[in-house]
Amino acid sequence: MQRNVLHVVSVSFSLPYFVGEQFLYFKKNNSEYNFFVACSPSENLTKLSNSLEFKKIPLIINRSISPIQDIKSIFKLRKIILENKIDVVIGHTPKGGMIAMIASYLARIQNRVYFRHGIMFETSTGFKRFLLKNIERITGSLANKVVCVSNEIKLISEKEKLNSKTKNIILGRGTCNGVDCYGKYNRNNKEQLFSDLRKKNGINEKDFVIGYVGRLVKDKGINDLIEAWELIIKKYSNVKLLLVGPFEDRDKVNDLVHNKIIEYDSIIHTDYVEDTSNYYYIMDAFILPSYREGFPTVVLEASSMELPILTTRATGCSESIIENVTGIFFDIEKNKIADAISSIIENPIHAKKMGIKGREFVISNFEQKEIWDIIEKEILTA
Numbered sequence: 001m002q003r004n005v006l007h008v009v010s011v012s013f014s015l016p017y018f019v020g021e022q023f024l025y026f027k028k029n030n031s032e033y034n035f036f037v038a039c040s041p042s043e044n045l046t047k048l049s050n051s052l053e054f055k056k057i058p059l060i061i062n063r064s065i066s067p068i069q070d071i072k073s074i075f076k077l078r079k080i081i082l083e084n085k086i087d088v089v090i091g092h093t094p095k096g097g098m099i100a101m102i103a104s105y106l107a108r109i110q111n112r113v114y115f116r117h118g119i120m121f122e123t124s125t126g127f128k129r130f131l132l133k134n135i136e137r138i139t140g141s142l143a144n145k146v147v148c149v150s151n152e153i154k155l156i157s158e159k160e161k162l163n164s165k166t167k168n169i170i171l172g173r174g175t176c177n178g179v180d181c182y183g184k185y186n187r188n189n190k191e192q193l194f195s196d197l198r199k200k201n202g203i204n205e206k207d208f209v210i211g212y213v214g215r216l217v218k219d220k221g222i223n224d225l226i227e228a229w230e231l232i233i234k235k236y237s238n239v240k241l242l243l244v245g246p247f248e249d250r251d252k253v254n255d256l257v258h259n260k261i262i263e264y265d266s267i268i269h270t271d272y273v274e275d276t277s278n279y280y281y282i283m284d285a286f287i288l289p290s291y292r293e294g295f296p297t298v299v300l301e302a303s304s305m306e307l308p309i310l311t312t313r314a315t316g317c318s319e320s321i322i323e324n325v326t327g328i329f330f331d332i333e334k335n336k337i338a339d340a341i342s343s344i345i346e347n348p349i350h351a352k353k354m355g356i357k358g359r360e361f362v363i364s365n366f367e368q369k370e371i372w373d374i375i376e377k378e379i380l381t382a
Contacts, residue, residue, distance in 0.1 A: 094120055172374055187359075
């Protein structure tokens with residue numbers, strides 16, 4: 001029996017993290033699936049629709065609060081759902097989730113699923129916090145199922161009464177999509193890239209590379225990381241900080257930090273990279289100094305590439321490593337961050353062991369095909 005599944009996201013750049021190649025996997029195993037993605041229009045959406053084999057539905061979804069446009073998008077999406085005889089609607093992120101759940105509720109779709117990738121109001125205050133929390137409550141109340149990407153997200157959802165406890169589910173140990181441990185994030189598959197990519201980015205043979213992948217924003221701790229990095233370059237000569245990701249206007253880093261990232265010889269900034277997987281191979285350790293996460297996929301990817309992890313105890317991050325086995329926790333303060341980086345630089349044998357253990361940890365708990373099988377059982381056919 002044909003089954004039409006619609007995913008709703010705000011921006012197409014999140015699709016590789018939220019769904020990856022699962023559409024291809026499901027269609028290979030069951031030719032009756034048809035996948036649709038409603039998303040703000042872009043060239044990248046068109047490109048992904050061809051490579052991942054889904055029908056694109058251009059729909060303006062503003063990430064900021066836009067009441068008039070949001071209402072237009074809700075009713076347009078309701079019409080799209082009915083015209084395409086959608087069976088399952090899956091919403092991602094607060095805005096995409098809210099529009100998806102309201103539209104699918106109005107269209108009387110029985111299988112309405114919201115992926116709670118994080119808690120945005122965690123680092124907000126005042127009216128903004130009130131607004132974001134109530135958006136989560138509206139979305140959660142209209143969903144039939146809420147996928148919490150970590151146990152901590154589930155606990156916060158219950159504590160803040162964002163929806164009925166009975167709706168909350170977790171995929172395995174946590175995550176939204178898992179990691180391709182044997183293909184894309186397998187160190188053994190990327191050896192030929194090592195020398196060329198290091199040379200292209202001005203990394204010397206003796207350089208120790210601390211890497212980061214993600215948006216360069218305050219919530220990710222980038223301001224704090226650069227302050228810590230200034231302590232590191234006073235202490236060590238052959239070190240590089242590799243930042244893979246774009247600056248953003250929302251929650252942007254301060255101007256001083258922005259300029260230091262551009263100007264410092266010891267900092268390599270790639271800007272936006274379509275496929276970040278190759279860059280893990282030229283790192284010696286991975287750092288995520290985040291203030292909040294849902295469940296950091298980048299940490300799992302780095303661990304799968306046998307990198308020791310440095311991260312915080314923020315929501316989500318605390319579940320992404322095993323302390324002192326696959327990585328190290330630190331408090332978000334420049335001296336604490338610098339101490340964690342120093343401990344990795346000065347203990348290379350232990351760091352290598354953590355990387356090996358990290359890959360074992362990810363394979364055992366987050367291998368993507370096992371997560372996809374749970375998604376099919378719990379969401380697509382339930």
